[in-house]
Amino acid sequence: MRLNTQDYLSLACELAVRGHGLVEPNPMVGCVIVDLAGNIVGTGFHKKVGEAHAEINALHEAGSLARGATAYVTLEPCNHVGRTGPCAQALLDAGIAKVVVGHRDPNPEAAGGGTFLAKHGVEVVFEENDQCRNILAPFLHRVQTSLPWVVCKWAQTSDGYIETPEGESPWISGKESLQLVHEKRGCVDAIILGVGTVVADNPSLTVRNAISHRTPLRVVVDPTLRIPLDATVLDGEVPTLIAHGKDAKPLELENRAISFLELPEINGALDLHPLMKHLVEEYDATNVIVEGGKTTFEHVFNQNLADELWIFTSPRTIGDANLANMSSIFDSLNPSELEKVISGVDSVYRWSVKSNN
Numbered sequence: 001m002r003l004n005t006q007d008y009l010s011l012a013c014e015l016a017v018r019g020h021g022l023v024e025p026n027p028m029v030g031c032v033i034v035d036l037a038g039n040i041v042g043t044g045f046h047k048k049v050g051e052a053h054a055e056i057n058a059l060h061e062a063g064s065l066a067r068g069a070t071a072y073v074t075l076e077p078c079n080h081v082g083r084t085g086p087c088a089q090a091l092l093d094a095g096i097a098k099v100v101v102g103h104r105d106p107n108p109e110a111a112g113g114g115t116f117l118a119k120h121g122v123e124v125v126f127e128e129n130d131q132c133r134n135i136l137a138p139f140l141h142r143v144q145t146s147l148p149w150v151v152c153k154w155a156q157t158s159d160g161y162i163e164t165p166e167g168e169s170p171w172i173s174g175k176e177s178l179q180l181v182h183e184k185r186g187c188v189d190a191i192i193l194g195v196g197t198v199v200a201d202n203p204s205l206t207v208r209n210a211i212s213h214r215t216p217l218r219v220v221v222d223p224t225l226r227i228p229l230d231a232t233v234l235d236g237e238v239p240t241l242i243a244h245g246k247d248a249k250p251l252e253l254e255n256r257a258i259s260f261l262e263l264p265e266i267n268g269a270l271d272l273h274p275l276m277k278h279l280v281e282e283y284d285a286t287n288v289i290v291e292g293g294k295t296t297f298e299h300v301f302n303q304n305l306a307d308e309l310w311i312f313t314s315p316r317t318i319g320d321a322n323l324a325n326m327s328s329i330f331d332s333l334n335p336s337e338l339e340k341v342i343s344g345v346d347s348v349y350r351w352s353v354k355s356n357n
């Protein structure tokens with residue numbers, strides 16, 4: 001069966017996501033080269049920031065078979081000399097006859113590859129493909145807003161509870177889901193938590209039993225600096241940033257990898273925009289996860305900072321009106337489903353929460 005444009009772009013997307021956690025702040029990009037008979041003669045993806053782009057890796061694999069072939073690329077080939085040479089020139093030099101682009105490059109420094117190729121006689125087709133746009137979303141968002149891509153992640157019962165009754169295990173989702181969380185943590189730049197959860201659960205917010213492509217910064221939002229001095233996030237094992245309010249009394253901490261950021265107020269809460277900007281400017285962040293709790297999520301949603309929800313739903317029910325429940329907040333966000341996978345007994349959903357992403 002001969003594959004079509006969507007199939008080749010899908011394959012390029014599957015390749016691209018292998019770079020997650022390794023390529024950021026660059027985009028995840030994949031490339032598939034197909035000859036006139038429909039044979040895939042080269043595949044490649046961007047493997048690591050500073051290393052060859054997807055097109056170069058695919059051209060390398062294709063060798064002379066690239067001549068006259070079509071390249072399917074998730075993002076418009078770059079046209080600038082950054083850390084590596086321009087991909088548009090490399091595609092031209094290899095004799096590629098047609099380039100199918102999954103998404104235009106909004107980065108003014110790198111854009112123009114399509115125009116360059118068309119000017120030199122290569123057929124260029126822009127597809128504006130949804131799958132490509134989804135995997136590029138964090139990169140596109142950062143280029144366009146100077147903010148990181150914010151994923152709000154929580155575990156809930158099937159009736160929406162994110163807390164368990166006193167005396168019961170605090171774990172809502174299963175061990176397979178926990179594994180997914182740790183794998184994701186190892187690909188992001190920061191994990192953000194409210195001080196309420198630090199006090200209640202004393203989490204370590206580290207990557208465990210999973211490959212850590214990067215070490216996420218631990219961020220605690222703590223207006224008055226009431227965090228207990230023996231909290232695990234203050235153990236110095238990995239860096240922690242504490243975002244606090246104006247009149248907070250300084251914490252007496254010695255020789256620990258802790259930094260502080262004062263945030264202004266907006267509508268009676270700490271304004272989280274300067275925090276997100278700080279994460280981009282000082283930590284080169286592209287992806288951050290907010291891990292709760294409910295109060296912190298509410299501030300993130302009210303300040304219109306959430307881009308995606310990642311919700312682990314267990315089959316369990318609780319039905320206790322005194323405990324934190326996310327159902328009505330979730331409904332008010334009116335999200336659109338991106339993906340659903342099964343993880344052990346849990347259903348794991350990804351939702352998009354902004355129409356402009």
Ligand SMILES: NC(=O)c1ccc[n+]([C@@H]2O[C@H](COP(=O)([O-])OP(=O)(O)OC[C@H]3O[C@@H](n4cnc5c(N)ncnc54)[C@H](OP(=O)(O)O)[C@@H]3O)[C@@H](O)[C@H]2O)c1
Pocket residue numbers: 153154155156161162163170172193194195196197198200201221222223224226268269270271272291292293294295296297299300324
């Ligand atoms: N199931 C799950 O996925 C999940 C995930 C996380 C937490 N939880 C549960 O949720 C519970 C804790 O949730 P919570 O809602 O009480 O606490 P929380 O959201 O962890 O922390 C809330 C506190 O953080 C500070 N805060 C955060 N953002 C702020 C902002 N923009 N402006 C001002 N202050 C801000 C405030 O501190 P001050 O109070 O000092 O003003 C606020 O009261 C725990 O029981 C935990 O187990 C469940």
